[in-house]
Amino acid sequence: MDLDEKLKKNERLENKRSYYISEYIIRVLIIQKFILLPLAEKTNIKPNQVTITAGIFAFLSLVALYNHYAILAGILYLIYHFLDNIDGMLARYKNLSSKLGHLLDNIVDILSFNGAFIVAYLAYQVSIFSIFFVIFAMNLHAVICSQIIVKKLRTLKTVKRYGVKKFFLDRGFILGIDPTLLSILIILSFITECFTFFFYLIGLIYLFDLLYRSIELYRNLKENDV
Template structure:
């Protein structure tokens, strides 16, 4: 099977995604010579997810923190490996999506119960996390694609021009979770993630409306 040199799905990445993607690249020539498939990596990550659930439920927070980063790394590897080995498929895409949905929803339910945070914060996380994903996928991104040009400003533009996306996403969420799991301030995992998703969603709508107004006024 011929490997694809152009496996990256886009030119810009979120910073932690960029680091792990560049790290993963070193393994691809070796993996390309093995029968290991991207779906195998996804299944391996599902098993890792179960181990992460067990670690957080049994209050082994340091282990859970490490396994979260393993999850993030493998989540980046499977999609990029699929493009590298020309093995992209609808099954693989759906498997990866289901894996992420189950992991990020169930992990934070278990974490909330484990650290004994008030149940309202668990529910708020579940609502905000899923609402953010649905809104970005079904409203914001489709409207951006209708624009002839999308202008970013300030720090977002500077970083974008240097290949880095600035915003809240699962990678940033994983980094915050990993760091705070090593501290006595585990409740702040929920507080910070909820606040950042809300702020980012509001800014993305502002940014979208700004660009739509620019295009409308250009006619």
């Protein structure tokens, strides 16, 4: 088994190797090439230790944001995101995945992503509607895609992709929003302090992706006569 196959996320619907574009840049071109192997082979660091450290950096980022150190907040959030990628990759590489680690990682992610929007509202008086919109869209997408769309597609004999998503998937890339793209947009909102613009943009991307995937599910159900 090669390294790419070993590090592949098990929850992906596609059997073949595929990445979100932003994920490929961070995980494959940077972390996998320059960070993972030295960390795994030359240290005794455990995945849960990385997850806890990621949570600390996320907390420090939100503290910095609350105190209007926007650029520092962006840098700290970027470190959090790198660590958030590293913990799962390290767990798969060392075969140390666990339910506790998965739960801990989910808790840190939920608090870090939702906390970024809430702290921005508290510190910069961002429009409450934009905050509600992005949090609603993000969590609605997470629930419906993971609990309904993906589960339903897994029950079908064949799954087809359509349009621009098929074009990218045929080339090994998943078109949509993932935690890496979300983190990049959050970091840009911190650094530029254009919170309202980026929060509406994130929410719209989530809703568009949810609509696209819902249509895709509907077409696959018709193709499979379900």
